[in-house]
Amino acid sequence: MELKNKYVLITGASGGIGKAIAQELSKQGAKLILVARHEERLKEVIDSLPNPSEHQYLCADLTTREGLTLLRNKARDHLQQNKKISVVINGAGTNQFRFLAQRDADSLQHEINLNLTTPILITQSALAWLDRPGIILNIGSTFGSIGYPGYTSYCAAKAGLHRFSEALDREMDGAGIRVLYLAPRATNTELNSDLVTQMNKTLGNHCDKPQVVAKHVIKMLKKETPAKWIGWPEKLFARINQLLPNLVTSSIRKQQETIHKFVKQAEE
Ligand SMILES: NC(=O)c1ccc[n+]([C@@H]2O[C@H](COP(=O)([O-])OP(=O)(O)OC[C@H]3O[C@@H](n4cnc5c(N)ncnc54)[C@H](OP(=O)(O)O)[C@@H]3O)[C@@H](O)[C@H]2O)c1
Incomplete structure (x- = not known):
């Protein structure tokens, strides 16, 4: 798709x-519509763009019915x-690096909601208002x-999002709407605590700059x-x-000892 003068809504x-x-x-x-919960941070992003x-922007908690209605x-x-x-672009996401036994039910539900249920509901809503193509x-x-230790429910949510995207892209075949899925690897953002960043370094996991992901999106x-x-x-x-x-x-x-060491520190 040619992107010039197109309206693009980005969550997260x-x-x-x-x-x-x-x-x-x-x-x-x-032309962008930027969505997240905190106004100041959205304003900062707008001010950083060439033609603010x-x-x-739209402030909305997308895990709530009210937030989805606003969108x-x-x-x-x-x-x-x-x-x-x-x-x-369904980009809003969250995760918590802990073993499942140490997670409380609310945090698990929140993680599944924001990473899986929310993009499904936004996508369903978009079928009624998205331009075609x-x-x-x-x-x-x-x-x-x-599947990776310390990220069980996040793995589950993102795996679900992948299948959802694939299934809907096939369901919409020929109907003018494409549903794409991008899987970044570790990326240098606030999503990853210092501890997780340190673990990635210890394990030799590559960490991309966010700009690398953005270029793939384009x-x-x-x-x-x-x-x-x-x-x-x-x-x-x-x-x-x-x-x-x-x-x-x-x-x-072979990585288990290191993963356990860092999860333990995260729980302290
Ligand atoms: N960073 C990585 O290593 C990595 C790797 C692979 C995939 N990803 C995925 O990439 C996406 C972006 O991640 P990131 O690294 O940029 O994370 P991030 O820096 O933590 O940003 C998360 C964004 O989501 C918004 N958000 C959080 N909760 C929300 C809610 N309830 N309603 C609406 N917006 C909400 C946040 O703004 P507010 O707090 O103001 O709402 C923020 O804009 C996520 O889907 C993530 O799973 C990240």
């Missing part, structure tokens, strides 16, 4: 990856004003393809690539995990 737009996506999209001439007056009303306003939104791009994770939107995994070893591991999961289990087993 004040986060590390969301802000980088907003900056890349604004360079492409897109062309972009808007739907905003999109309907656009529809009525003949300024239909052409692209939705239109694109929905869901931001997943390498952990959606590889390429995917332009080419309408159905799904993409960032990073070579991660891409390969995701494939091996499908075909020969025991190989991946053996490899993760």
Whole structure:
């Protein structure tokens, strides 16, 4: 899709990856609607863009019914004003690095809500107001393809988001809406605590700058690539995990001591 003058709605737009996506999209001439909970941070993102007056923001907690209604009303306003939104990027996400036994039920539900239920509900709503041709791009994770200790419910949510994106893209075949899925690997943002960043370094896991993810987003939107995994070893591991999961289990087993050490520190 050509992005110039297209209206693009981004959730999680004040986060590390969301802000980088907003900056890349604004360079492409897109007009943005940035969504997150905290106004100050959204304003900062808008002020960092080349033409701030062309972009808007919406404060909404997307795990609530009220937040989803605000988003739907905003999109309907656009529809009525003949300024239909052409692209939705579901980027809002969260995770907690802990073993399942140490998690409380509320935090598990919140994680599943924001990473899986929320993008499903926004996507369903978008079927009624998105321009055609239109694109929905869901931001997943390498952990959606590889079950990893300390991230069980996050892995579950992102795996669900991957299947959802694939299923709906097939369901909408020929109907003018594409549903794409991008799986970044570890990325340098506030999502990862200092401890997690330290663990990634110890394990030799590569950590991308958010701009790397944003550039992949632009390429995917332009080419309408159905799904993409960032990073070579991660891409390969995701494939091996499908075909020969025991190989991946053996490899993760070698990391267990380090993972346990860092999870313990996270719990202190
Ligand atoms: N960073 C990584 O290592 C990594 C790797 C793979 C995939 N990802 C995925 O990439 C996406 C972006 O992550 P990030 O690293 O940029 O995270 P981040 O820096 O923590 O940003 C999270 C964003 O989501 C918003 N948000 C959080 N809770 C919300 C809620 N209830 N309603 C509406 N917005 C909410 C936050 O703004 P407010 O707090 O103001 O609401 C913020 O804009 C996520 O889906 C994440 O799972 C990240």
